[in-house]
Amino acid sequence: RRQDGLAATSRGAVDRAMRTLGLEGVRRAKKLRTTIPDPDGKRAGDLLNRDFTASAPNLVWVTDFTYVRTWAGFVYVAFVLDVFAQRIVGWHASSSMRTDLVMTPLRIALWQRDRDGNPVSPGDLIHHSDAGSQYTSIRYTEHLDLEGIAPSIGTVGDAYD
Numbered sequence: 001r002r003q004d005g006l007a008a009t010s011r012g013a014v015d016r017a018m019r020t021l022g023l024e025g026v027r028r029a030k031k032l033r034t035t036i037p038d039p040d041g042k043r044a045g046d047l048l049n050r051d052f053t054a055s056a057p058n059l060v061w062v063t064d065f066t067y068v069r070t071w072a073g074f075v076y077v078a079f080v081l082d083v084f085a086q087r088i089v090g091w092h093a094s095s096s097m098r099t100d101l102v103m104t105p106l107r108i109a110l111w112q113r114d115r116d117g118n119p120v121s122p123g124d125l126i127h128h129s130d131a132g133s134q135y136t137s138i139r140y141t142e143h144l145d146l147e148g149i150a151p152s153i154g155t156v157g158d159a160y161d
Contacts, residue, residue, distance in 0.1 A: 043136050047126050047152035054084035058113060058120045061089070063129045065101060078102045078134075080109040089113060102134040103143065110147060122148025130154055 018024070054060040065078035078101045080090040090109030094101045106127075113120055127149045129135040135153065144151050 043131060044141075044151035044153045046128075046154050047150060048128050048154070050154075052083055052128075054082075057082055057084045057118060058125055059084060060126050060128065061109065063102065063106070063127065063135070065097075065132075065134075076101055078105045080105045082109075097134060099134050099137045099139050102129075102132075103140055106140075106143070120147070120149070123150075125149045126152050128152040128154065 048060065052060070052062065060083040061080050062083055063078065063080045065076050067074045067076045073095060075093055075095060076097055077091065077093045079088045079092075081087070082089045089112060090105035090107070092101060092104035092108065094104075110120055125148075127144055129152070131153050134140065135151075141151060
């Protein structure tokens with residue numbers, strides 16, 4: 001016995017006991033990389049040039065996503081922010097980083113603004129994001145075009161400082 005009242009035990013015994021009980025210690029993993037640019041890919045230009053202001057709602061939306069480590073893995077949360085209103089107008093949480101992670105909050109934002117009687121007018125809205133593959137995917141950019149929304153892409157990892 002030790003002075004603190006705990007029995008001395010080997011590291012292997014602790015590992016075996018934890019495994020038997022289904023417990024795991026905290027692991028220090030490498031930082032998750034969410035934005036990997038394609039050097040050959042074409043993408044929209046930066047229409048904002050770091051000027052994150054708007055004179056009315058539905059003129060400039062900034063979008064991005066973040067992640068949280070949980071015991072079950074990562075949870076990703078994407079959001080769309082109306083710059084004028086300084087309000088999140090659409091968001092979505094998912095366990096994967098597929099295109100639907102960012103497509104869903106865009107659709108929610110468009111639906112919600114229409115439902116509130118403040119619909120987005122085609123040709124008026126600039127949609128600014130970083131250069132992540134979700135925002136440059138064919139499906140996503142085609143949806144922006146279908147809605148008459150101008151895409152704007154900043155530098156990697158720099159949608160809204």
